[in-house]
Amino acid sequence: MRERITRREQLAGMAFAAPYLIGVAAFLVYPLAMSLYYSFCNYSMLQPAIWIGWTNYRHLLTDHAFHTALWNTIIYAAISVPFTLALSLLLALLLNQPVRSAGIYRTIVFMPSLVPLVASALIWQWLFNADKGLINAALRPMLHTLGRRILAPLAGALGAGQATVESLRHITAPVWLGDPHWAMAAIIFISFWGVGQTVVIFLAGLQDVPRELHEAAEMDGAGAIHRFFHITLPMLSPVIFFNLIMGIIGSWQIFDVPYVMTGGGPGRSTLFYSMYIFEAAFNQLRMGPACAMAWIQLLIILFLTALAFASARKWVYYA
Amino acid sequence: MNRKQRLLTHLLLLLAAAAYAAPLLWMIDTSLKREVQAVQIPPVIIPHPLRWQNYRHVLGDPQFDFSLFARNTLIIASLSALGAMLSSSLVAYSLAKIRWRGRGLVFGIVLASMMIPFPVFMVPLYRIFRELGWIGTNLPLWVPAFFGIPFFIFLLRQFYLTIPRELSEAALMDGCSHFGIWWRIMLPLTRPALLVVGLFSFMGAWNNFLGPLVYLTHQSSFTLSVALQVYQSRSGGTSYNLLMAASVLIIAPVLVLFFLAQKTFIRGIATTGLK
Amino acid sequence: MEAQESSRFARAAHRVAIAMVAIGAAAMFVFGDRPSTHILPDGAPIHHRVVVSYWEEWTGFEGRAMEHIVNEFNTSQHHIFINMVEVSNVNIKTLISTAGGDPPDLVTIWSGIMGQFISYHALTSLDTLVRHHVVTDHTFVPFAWKLCAPYGRLYGLPATTDPNALYWNKLLFAQAGLNPNKPPTTLKQLADMAARLTVIKPDGTIQRAGFLPMEPNWYASDWGIYFGNHIYNFKTGYFRIDTPQELAAYRWLQSFSKRLGYQEVDSFQSGFGQFNSPLNPFIDGQVAMELQGPFLANFINRNNPELIGHYGVAPFPTSFGPPGAATFGDCDIWVIPRGARHVKAALQVLKFFIQQKNLEYLNDKQAKPSPLMKTSAQYIRRNPNPYIRVFDRISRNPNVQSLPPSPIWPRVNLQMTVMANRIWMGASVIDQLRHAQFLADQWVQRENHLAKLRIKQELRR
CATH class of the missing domain: 3.40.190.10 (Periplasmic binding protein-like II)
Incomplete structure (x- = not known):
C-alpha cells in the first residue's frame, strides 16, 4: 500500500516538475556546457568553432580593457552594494515611523524602482548633463558661493599659496559623464535611486520585529540607538543577508544604465563586466572570449555568495 | 514621539520624497518644453507654453512607432506572465506538496540557478535559438518562461508550504488527483501569490533590455525599452525634450499598473525577503 | 484581524486581475490588427512578388530619399517588392542577425565593418556583377571602389560618399x-x-x-x-x-x-x-x-x-x-549578407539602385557627391549643397583615405x-x-x- 502510493507520488512529482526539468536541460545545463566549451574555442557563429585550448583565458590575462571592466565592476559593486543597503535600511526606518500620510511617502520612494532602466538612464543622463543639466544648475551657484566666501578666505587665512586660493575661488561643477571619476560616481548614484524594492523588503522585516521586545527594552531604560543595535539589527539580519546576496548578484551584472548612458566612456571609465562581454560577443562576434569572461563572472559571483554564506554564521540571527 | 521628533521625521521624509520624485517630475517638465527652452540656463521651471506637441511628435515618428512597440512588449510580457504563473506553480507544487525522490536536488538547482548571470547563457542560447529558427521572432523572450522561473518557483514553494498538509492529504484520500488538488485547491488559495508572480514577470519582461537587444533583430518586433534606446542613439541624435516625452510614454503604463495593483506589489516584494 | 486582512487582500487581488485583463483587452482593441506593410505607394497590395527585406541606416529626410528610389523600383516592375526598414545601429544589427541566420536581403552599412564582414564570410560576393560588366573598377570613384572590393573580389556597392x-x-x-x-x-x-x-x-x-x-x-x-x-x-x-x-x-x-x-x-x-x-x-x-x-x-x-x-x-x-x-x-555601402533568402532578387534591386539617375537622386537629396565617376551636369546643379563642387573634387582625389x-x-x-x-x-x-x-x-x-x-x-x- 505504502509502496504503491510512493511510486504514484514519485511519478506525479516528476510530472509536475517536468517543465522545469526539461527547462533545466535545455536552458541551463546544455547552455552552461556549451558556453564552457566555447570558452576554449575560437568561434564567430558564422564559421565552425576551432578548439584553441586555454588561449582565450591566457589572452584575458593581458587584456587591459578586460582588466578595466573587471576593476570598474569591483569598484561599483564594492561601493554600490553596502551603500544601497545602508541607505535602504535608513529609508525603511524613516518610512516605518507612525506619521500621517506615511503611505504617500512610501509610494514616492518606491516608484523609481519601477522605471525601466533604459528610461532611468536617459533621465539621469539629462540631469547630469554638465552644461544644461538640473544638477549642475543647482550646484553652480552653491559652489560659487562656497569657493568665494568660505574656501578661498579659509585657505588664505591658513596661509595657502596664491594659486591655491585662486583655484578655490573658481571651483567649478563637475562635468559628470564627461569625467572618468565623476561618471562612475554618477552611475553609482543612480543605483541609489532605484532602491525602492529593497526598502519595501526592509519595511516588511521591520514590521516583523516583535513590539514586545522593544517595549521590554524601553522599560529597562535602553535608548533608541541602543535598541536599534541590539534588537532591530539582529532581528533584521536575515533580511539584510537576503538583500546582500541579491545586491551582489545584481551589481555584477550591471548593464542597462551604463550601456545607454555612457556607452562605457569617457575612455573606458564606465565599461562594466557585462558590457564588455556583450561587446565581444555581439559587436565583434568573438564568442570564445565572451564565454570565457562569462564563466569567470559566474565563478566570481559564486565565490562571493559562498563568502557571504560563510560569514552569515557569524552575524545572521535566525529566531 | 514628541513634537520635535515628529517635526524632524516629517522634514526628513519630505527631503527623501523630494529627492526621489524630482527626477520623474523633471522628466515630465522637460517633456513639455520646446527644445530651446529645455536647454535654457538658468533652467525654466514651468514650461511656457506647455508643448503637448512633443508627444504628438514622438508618437508620429516612424522610428518610434509607439503603438507597434507597445503591442510587441505587451504580447511578450503577457505571455511571460502566463507562462511563469502556470509553470512555476506546477513545479512549486511538486516541490512543496508531493513527496518524491530527487526533489531536494531539484530545489537545490532552483536555488543555485538564481545566481547564474545571464551572460553565461547569452551565447549558447543564441546558438540554440538560431538552430530553432527563432532569431528575429519574439519566441526566445517568452517561451523559456513556460519552463519555470527559479525565483518564482522558490517564492510559490514558500507559499505552498504555509498551506496545511492535511488539506491536500484529505483530498488525496477522497480520490482527488494531484492535478485536481493543484488546480482546484492550491491555485485558488494562493491567488494573491500567483498574481505577484504574474505581475513581477510582466514587469520584468516590460523592462527587459538585454534580452530583446540580443534576440530581436527586426525593428518591427522591437520592445519599448529597445525602441527607446534606438530612438536615443539614431543617427543625428534626438533632443532631450523628445527623449523625455518618449520616456514618459514608456513609464506611464508601468506606473498605472502599479497604482491599480499597489497592494499586490508591496505584499509581493515584502514576502520575497522573508524566509 | 488576519482573516479580514487577507480577504481584503483577496479582493484587491481580484481587482488587479480584472484590471490586468481590462488593460490587455483595451490595448488589443486600441492597437488592433496592424495593416501589412507590404503596400505599393498607390495603396495597391502586392501579389505573388518576391519580398526583398532591405535595411536602411538613414532616417528622416535622408531616409525619405532612399524610400523614393525604393518606390520607383516597386512600381517599375511586377516581380519584386522591396520592404524597406530604417534601422539604427545598422552595422551591429546586421552582424547579429547574420550570425543568427536571419539577415535581411539587402543592407546599407557603414564602411568600417567591411573588413570584419569579409573575413567572417558574412557577405555574398557580388563578382557576378563584374563578370556581367554591370560594374567595372572604373565605375566608381577610387576610394569607394577600394572599400567595396578591397582584395579584388567585390562585396558591396557604394550608395553615397562622404569626403570630409x-x-x-x-x-x-x-x-x-x-x-x-x-x-x-x-x-x-x-x-x-x-x-x-x-x-x-x-x-x-x-x-x-x-x-x-x-x-x-x-x-x-x-x-x-x-x-x-x-x-x-x-x-x-x-x-x-x-x-x-x-x-x-x-x-x-x-x-x-x-x-x-x-x-x-x-x-x-x-x-x-x-x-x-x-x-x-x-x-x-x-x-x-x-x-x-x-x-x-x-x-x-x-x-x-x-x-x-x-x-x-x-x-x-x-x-x-x-x-x-x-x-x-567615408562611404555607405550596399551589401547582401550571407544567408540572405533572396539573393537573385537583391542583385536585381542593386542593379536598379546604381543606375546613374538613382544614385544621383540619392546623393543630391543627401547633399553628397555621387560615387559614380560619370556625372551629369544637372546633378551638380540640383544638389542642395552650395559647395558640392568642392566635395566632388575631393571625392575624386586619389589621396582620399578611408577606413x-x-x-x-x-x-x-x-x-x-x-x-x-x-x-x-x-x-x-x-x-x-x-x-x-x-x-x-x-x-x-x-x-x-x-x-x-x-x-x-x-x-x-
Whole structure:
C-alpha cells in the first residue's frame, strides 16, 4: 500500500516538475556546457568553432580593457552594494515611523524602482548633463558661493599659496559623464535611486520585529540607538543577508544604465563586466572570449555568495 | 514621539520624497518644453507654453512607432506572465506538496540557478535559438518562461508550504488527483501569490533590455525599452525634450499598473525577503 | 484581524486581475490588427512578388530619399517588392542577425565593418556583377571602389560618399577680425585662427570655440591622415599607429585641450544640441570651424537658413602639403549578407539602385557627391549643397583615405577612440600610441594565427 502510493507520488512529482526539468536541460545545463566549451574555442557563429585550448583565458590575462571592466565592476559593486543597503535600511526606518500620510511617502520612494532602466538612464543622463543639466544648475551657484566666501578666505587665512586660493575661488561643477571619476560616481548614484524594492523588503522585516521586545527594552531604560543595535539589527539580519546576496548578484551584472548612458566612456571609465562581454560577443562576434569572461563572472559571483554564506554564521540571527 | 521628533521625521521624509520624485517630475517638465527652452540656463521651471506637441511628435515618428512597440512588449510580457504563473506553480507544487525522490536536488538547482548571470547563457542560447529558427521572432523572450522561473518557483514553494498538509492529504484520500488538488485547491488559495508572480514577470519582461537587444533583430518586433534606446542613439541624435516625452510614454503604463495593483506589489516584494 | 486582512487582500487581488485583463483587452482593441506593410505607394497590395527585406541606416529626410528610389523600383516592375526598414545601429544589427541566420536581403552599412564582414564570410560576393560588366573598377570613384572590393573580389556597392572638408563660419571670422574669405591653409594657421575665434566668458567658461578636434567626435581615429600617415598596410595587414605622423597628429589634438582646459571644453560640449537640430554647435555659432562631411550643408539649409552664404567649405589643411593633400572619406555601402533568402532578387534591386539617375537622386537629396565617376551636369546643379563642387573634387582625389578593410578594424577603431579620449584628457601621447600599436599588432598576429589554424582544419576535413 505504502509502496504503491510512493511510486504514484514519485511519478506525479516528476510530472509536475517536468517543465522545469526539461527547462533545466535545455536552458541551463546544455547552455552552461556549451558556453564552457566555447570558452576554449575560437568561434564567430558564422564559421565552425576551432578548439584553441586555454588561449582565450591566457589572452584575458593581458587584456587591459578586460582588466578595466573587471576593476570598474569591483569598484561599483564594492561601493554600490553596502551603500544601497545602508541607505535602504535608513529609508525603511524613516518610512516605518507612525506619521500621517506615511503611505504617500512610501509610494514616492518606491516608484523609481519601477522605471525601466533604459528610461532611468536617459533621465539621469539629462540631469547630469554638465552644461544644461538640473544638477549642475543647482550646484553652480552653491559652489560659487562656497569657493568665494568660505574656501578661498579659509585657505588664505591658513596661509595657502596664491594659486591655491585662486583655484578655490573658481571651483567649478563637475562635468559628470564627461569625467572618468565623476561618471562612475554618477552611475553609482543612480543605483541609489532605484532602491525602492529593497526598502519595501526592509519595511516588511521591520514590521516583523516583535513590539514586545522593544517595549521590554524601553522599560529597562535602553535608548533608541541602543535598541536599534541590539534588537532591530539582529532581528533584521536575515533580511539584510537576503538583500546582500541579491545586491551582489545584481551589481555584477550591471548593464542597462551604463550601456545607454555612457556607452562605457569617457575612455573606458564606465565599461562594466557585462558590457564588455556583450561587446565581444555581439559587436565583434568573438564568442570564445565572451564565454570565457562569462564563466569567470559566474565563478566570481559564486565565490562571493559562498563568502557571504560563510560569514552569515557569524552575524545572521535566525529566531 | 514628541513634537520635535515628529517635526524632524516629517522634514526628513519630505527631503527623501523630494529627492526621489524630482527626477520623474523633471522628466515630465522637460517633456513639455520646446527644445530651446529645455536647454535654457538658468533652467525654466514651468514650461511656457506647455508643448503637448512633443508627444504628438514622438508618437508620429516612424522610428518610434509607439503603438507597434507597445503591442510587441505587451504580447511578450503577457505571455511571460502566463507562462511563469502556470509553470512555476506546477513545479512549486511538486516541490512543496508531493513527496518524491530527487526533489531536494531539484530545489537545490532552483536555488543555485538564481545566481547564474545571464551572460553565461547569452551565447549558447543564441546558438540554440538560431538552430530553432527563432532569431528575429519574439519566441526566445517568452517561451523559456513556460519552463519555470527559479525565483518564482522558490517564492510559490514558500507559499505552498504555509498551506496545511492535511488539506491536500484529505483530498488525496477522497480520490482527488494531484492535478485536481493543484488546480482546484492550491491555485485558488494562493491567488494573491500567483498574481505577484504574474505581475513581477510582466514587469520584468516590460523592462527587459538585454534580452530583446540580443534576440530581436527586426525593428518591427522591437520592445519599448529597445525602441527607446534606438530612438536615443539614431543617427543625428534626438533632443532631450523628445527623449523625455518618449520616456514618459514608456513609464506611464508601468506606473498605472502599479497604482491599480499597489497592494499586490508591496505584499509581493515584502514576502520575497522573508524566509 | 488576519482573516479580514487577507480577504481584503483577496479582493484587491481580484481587482488587479480584472484590471490586468481590462488593460490587455483595451490595448488589443486600441492597437488592433496592424495593416501589412507590404503596400505599393498607390495603396495597391502586392501579389505573388518576391519580398526583398532591405535595411536602411538613414532616417528622416535622408531616409525619405532612399524610400523614393525604393518606390520607383516597386512600381517599375511586377516581380519584386522591396520592404524597406530604417534601422539604427545598422552595422551591429546586421552582424547579429547574420550570425543568427536571419539577415535581411539587402543592407546599407557603414564602411568600417567591411573588413570584419569579409573575413567572417558574412557577405555574398557580388563578382557576378563584374563578370556581367554591370560594374567595372572604373565605375566608381577610387576610394569607394577600394572599400567595396578591397582584395579584388567585390562585396558591396557604394550608395553615397562622404569626403570630409573644413567648414568655417564667415560671420564669426569677420567678427574676430579675420578675412572671412580666407580659410586656414596650414594646420598652424588653423590653430592660430581658432585661438582668435575663441571667446571666453568672464567666469572662465567657454562661450565660443574656434575649433574643437573632438567636435564632432566621429573622426577621433582619423587625425593621422592630415599629418601624412597611412594607418593600414594593405600588403601585410598590420597597422601603423606608433608613427611620427600620428604622434604629431595627437600632440596637435592635445594642444587644443591644453589651451582651453579639457574640463571647460567638456562642459561646453555637453551643452551642444543634437546634430540634426538648430542647436548643432556649428549651425548656431558655438563653434566657428569644423571638420565635417557634405551632409552638414543639408542641415544648415534646414535648421538655420540664415547661415547660407555666410559659411565656406574648403579642403582641410595638412601638415605636409596643400590643403586636401590627404583627406578622410567615408562611404555607405550596399551589401547582401550571407544567408540572405533572396539573393537573385537583391542583385536585381542593386542593379536598379546604381543606375546613374538613382544614385544621383540619392546623393543630391543627401547633399553628397555621387560615387559614380560619370556625372551629369544637372546633378551638380540640383544638389542642395552650395559647395558640392568642392566635395566632388575631393571625392575624386586619389589621396582620399578611408577606413581600413581589416577584420580587426572595429576593435582598433574603438581602441583609437578610447586613446584619443585619454589623450584629450591629458594622457601621454606617446604612451597611448605605443599601447594602441602594441594591441593592434597583437590582434593582427592572433587573427593571422587563427586563419592558419582554420585552413589547417579545413584541409584535414
